[in-house]
Amino acid sequence: MITAFRTVVLSGVVLAACLVAACSSTSTSAAGAVGTSGETAAFMAVELSSIVMIIENRAAQPLLDIRLAIKPVGGATEFTKLVSRMEAGEKRTISLGDFGGRDGTPFSLRVVRPKEVGVTAVNLMGQKFAMTKPWK
Known part of the structure; x- marks a missing residue:
């Protein structure tokens, strides 16, 4: 009788834990990063030209440690x-020449x-x- 009661209680606790985990609103898909999947507005506007990159903070608050990375085809x-x-x-407005590689090489479209x-x-x-924008 007692073992059956323990089994029922243990099953109930496991079921409750599964329900709590499934119903939680926390997402762990990208280590807490907010991206631009189309559901929300982008936190940063990026405009590209042949000599400069213009960035605009569209978030409702200040942003810190902003890392801009130009990724080449290769x-x-x-x-x-x-x-x-x-x-x-x-x-x-940031000049494209201000971007540098790990070895200090400046970026050049040439x-x-x-x-x-x-x-x-x-x-x-x-x-x-976090977001990415294709180069056009």
Whole structure:
């Protein structure tokens, strides 16, 4: 009798734990990153031209540790630029020559054919944002 009661209680606890885990609103798919899947507006607007990149913070709060990365077609070297902080609604123009590879090589459209631009950032609450935009 007692073993049957223990089995029923244990089964109920396991079932309750499964229901709580399935109904929780926390998503662990991308380590807490918020992307641009089309369901929400992009946190950052990126405009590309042949000499500059214009970025605009569209989040409702300041963004920290913004990492812009130009990824080439071959994927050999990623050219990055770090921006420490951008206020909400702030717009910045960044020269493509300011982007550099790991070895300090400056980015040049004459040498590298870019594939896409990746952007990552963190807000004041620690929430991570990530997006990619194809190079056109």
